[in-house]
Amino acid sequence: MANVYLKISYDGSNYSGWQVQANTSQTIQEKVEKVVSKFNNRPTRIYGASRTDAGVHAFGQRAQFQLEVDIPLAKIPQAFNGELPDDIVCLKAWQTPPDFHVRHDALAKKYIYRIYNRTYANVFLRKYSYHCYYDLKVADMVKAASYFTGEKDFSAFQAQGCSNSTTVKEIYQSRITPKDNGEIWLEVVGSGFLYKMMRIIAGTLINVGKGKLAPEDISSIIASQDRTKAGFTAPAKGLTLQEIYYDQEILAKEVKK
Amino acid sequence: MANVYLKISYDGSNYSGWQVQANTSQTIQEKVEKVVSKFNNRPTRIYGASRTDAGVHAFGQRAQFQLEVDIPLAKIPQAFNGELPDDIVCLKAWQTPPDFHVRHDALAKKYIYRIYNRTYANVFLRKYSYHCYYDLKVADMVKAASYFTGEKDFSAFQAQGCSNSTTVKEIYQSRITPKDNGEIWLEVVGSGFLYKMMRIIAGTLINVGKGKLAPEDISSIIASQDRTKAGFTAPAKGLTLQEIYYDQEILAKEVKK
Numbered sequence: 111m112a113n114v115y116l117k118i119s120y121d122g123s124n125y126s127g128w129q130v131q132a133n134t135s136q137t138i139q140e141k142v143e144k145v146v147s148k149f150n151n152r153p154t155r156i157y158g159a160s161r162t163d164a165g166v167h168a169f170g171q172r173a174q175f176q177l178e179v180d181i182p183l184a185k186i187p188q189a190f191n192g193e194l195p196d197d198i199v200c201l202k203a204w205q206t207p208p209d210f211h212v213r214h215d216a217l218a219k220k221y222i223y224r225i226y227n228r229t230y231a232n233v234f235l236r237k238y239s240y241h242c243y244y245d246l247k248v249a250d251m252v253k254a255a256s257y258f259t260g261e262k263d264f265s266a267f268q269a270q271g272c273s274n275s276t277t278v279k280e281i282y283q284s285r286i287t288p289k290d291n292g293e294i295w296l297e298v299v300g301s302g303f304l305y306k307m308m309r310i311i312a313g314t315l316i317n318v319g320k321g322k323l324a325p326e327d328i329s330s331i332i333a334s335q336d337r338t339k340a341g342f343t344a345p346a347k348g349l350t351l352q353e354i355y356y357d358q359e360i361l362a363k364e365v366k367k
Numbered sequence: 368m369a370n371v372y373l374k375i376s377y378d379g380s381n382y383s384g385w386q387v388q389a390n391t392s393q394t395i396q397e398k399v400e401k402v403v404s405k406f407n408n409r410p411t412r413i414y415g416a417s418r419t420d421a422g423v424h425a426f427g428q429r430a431q432f433q434l435e436v437d438i439p440l441a442k443i444p445q446a447f448n449g450e451l452p453d454d455i456v457c458l459k460a461w462q463t464p465p466d467f468h469v470r471h472d473a474l475a476k477k478y479i480y481r482i483y484n485r486t487y488a489n490v491f492l493r494k495y496s497y498h499c500y501y502d503l504k505v506a507d508m509v510k511a512a513s514y515f516t517g518e519k520d521f522s523a524f525q526a527q528g529c530s531n532s533t534t535v536k537e538i539y540q541s542r543i544t545p546k547d548n549g550e551i552w553l554e555v556v557g558s559g560f561l562y563k564m565m566r567i568i569a570g571t572l573i574n575v576g577k578g579k580l581a582p583e584d585i586s587s588i589i590a591s592q593d594r595t596k597a598g599f600t601a602p603a604k605g606l607t608l609q610e611i612y613y614d615q616e617i618l619a620k621e622v623k624k
Contacts, residue, residue, distance in 0.1 A: 119489070119490050119491075120490055121490040121491060121493075167490075167491070169491075187486075187487055188487075191487060191488070196488070196490070196493055197490050197493070199487050199488050199489070199490050200487070201487050229444075230444055230445075230448060230456055230457070230458050231448070231453070231456050232376070233376050233377055233378040233424075233453070233454050233456050234376075234378060234424070234426075234495055236378075236453055236454070
């Protein structure tokens with residue numbers, strides 16, 4: 111028996127989000143639990159590091175559970191991928207210390223919000239990038255994105271419907287990068303994120319790109335702690351949970367097998 | 368009434384290819400014809416520059432037809448996109464000389480074959496890139512790709528089932544490029560392509576990457592004119608018709624509206 115956690119990627123297009131819900135047949139957690147339970151030969155609960163919303167994607171989600179059969183860690187991804195649907199892929203497995211908690215012990219997360227900024231849609235990105243056909247002022251968005259870094263109260267960028275113990279989060283990196291294929295990527299690394307925070311940041315930066323807000327307005331919007339001052343909640347499909355960071359030294363102590 | 372041609376992109380995943388077929392309900396040609404016919408208010412045939420196979424994608428396909436209603440060229444993409452399914456997008460429309468032929472007048476085509484070369488699949492590329500988990504020798508593939516350039520008889524790279532007037536084609540560019548995300552792109556520009564030629568070239572280069580063939584073997588395979596000497600036909604989903612090149616000066620003479 112081992113305390114294990116997985117790195118999992120998924121295309122969220124066809125799911126009602128990560129978390130198992132009553133009356134919802136399609137969640138990612140449920141699909142992964144089904145496979146873990148099959149290997150354990152009994153119903154097994156798994157715990158995700160992040161509860162991604164309906165339609166949101168992940169490249170580096172993490173999921174923790176008790177593995178009760180003897181499979182070498184290196185064999186787990188291939189074994190699980192053989193049972194998972196083709197829009198969910200297990201990339202790696204680690205063994206962890208007994209007191210490790212995949213959500214509480216996460217030090218930081220990286221999200222990417224993708225905007226496709228050409229006149230007509232890109233069929234290959236239609237499920238992974240939000241199509242905005244306005245000619246966005248990218249230089250202004252680059253400047254505006256920089257105002258999010260630091261430890262701040264992000265109440266203005268929190269949707270209703272979730273109670274957080276604190277609305278103060280530290281953003282380590284926030285940057286906008288134009289890509290050759292017509293995309294604009296918003297990449298944000300932070301200690302944590304409030305409910306729909308990343309999508310509200312994206313919507314606010316798109317408003318800057320449209321000229322509805324000046325880059326300097328970001329400071330006063332954050333200071334206002336008023337959700338109505340920030341921009342719209344950008345669509346889920348543009349958002350990807352890219353990576354979650356842990357203290358590798360703590361993990362390494364236990365992973366000797 | 369005007370002779371018009373469109374630049375069209377599509378995700379070929381859910382189609383039986385470009386061309387209308389008896390007993391097949393889902394072809395891209397049929398979907399576009401339906402829209403053109405609706406605007407013309409009578410059944411209208413369209414002609415594609417390339418008959419892409421089932422599962423093959425296009426960024427720059429071209430389709431020609433007689434437009435019988437008065438719509439400004441610049442308004443056509445938006446008008447058509449409003450009626451097309453979301454996996455087919457019209458990117459541009461041109462008016463052409465009366466004797467223009469979208470297939471015969473194409474000077475060259477560019478195809479891209481995408482290979483995803485990491486251990487586990489990438490969920491976001493699963494429909495657009497062929498997953499090869501062998502650790503491919505990219506430097507050998509780069510060298511091997513260069514042997515395809517020039518005017519040659521490519522009989523060894525032609526699948527049965529299509530009668531071409533000539534098996535001699537000129538390849539202007541053939542290159543392999545590794546990408547940061549784990550993909551390897553094969554980009555080939557040529558005067559024309561034989562049936563499944565691009566996918567057989569891709570399969571042969573993958574065999575070079577696996578060490579089954581040496582880069583220098585490409586010359587003798589081409590010289591053999593023997594299909595059995597070349598590699599496997601790589602899967603359709605990795606292939607995208609990227610661009611088709613026309614003589615813009617000839618087109619420009621007529622496009623004055």
